[in-house]
Amino acid sequence: xxxxxxxxxxxxxxxxxxxxxxxxxxxxxxxxxxxxxxxxxxxxxxxxxxxxxxxxxxxxxxxxxxxxxxxxxxxxxxx
Numbered sequence: 001x002x003x004x005x006x007x008x009x010x011x012x013x014x015x016x017x018x019x020x021x022x023x024x025x026x027x028x029x030x031x032x033x034x035x036x037x038x039x040x041x042x043x044x045x046x047x048x049x050x051x052x053x054x055x056x057x058x059x060x061x062x063x064x065x066x067x068x069x070x071x072x073x074x075x076x077x078x079x
Contacts, residue, residue, distance in 0.1 A: 026074050033071030037064050 005013070015021050022028070040057075041064050047057040 024078075027078055030071040030074035030078070033067045033074070037067040037071070040064050040067070 011022060011025060040060055043052075043054070044057045044061065044064070046052045047054045
């Protein structure tokens with residue numbers, strides 16, 4: 001995506017700024033996917049129960065289990 005740093009470059013900039021290295025990025029990646037799935041699931045629930053009308057949420061239904069599966073695959077690779 002134009003204007004967005006690749007993950008490795010962004011991580012390098014972060015590490016230089018923080019003065020430390022991130023050795024467990026896969027853990028953070030997995031956790032982020034679980035969190036995003038939870039947020040999206042909550043938004044979908046709110047839409048379906050009428051608390052917040054947002055038909056766009058129905059277009060994201062397949063992304064929720066995909067995020068959980070990919071987060072689980074990353075978590076399984078951890079020590």
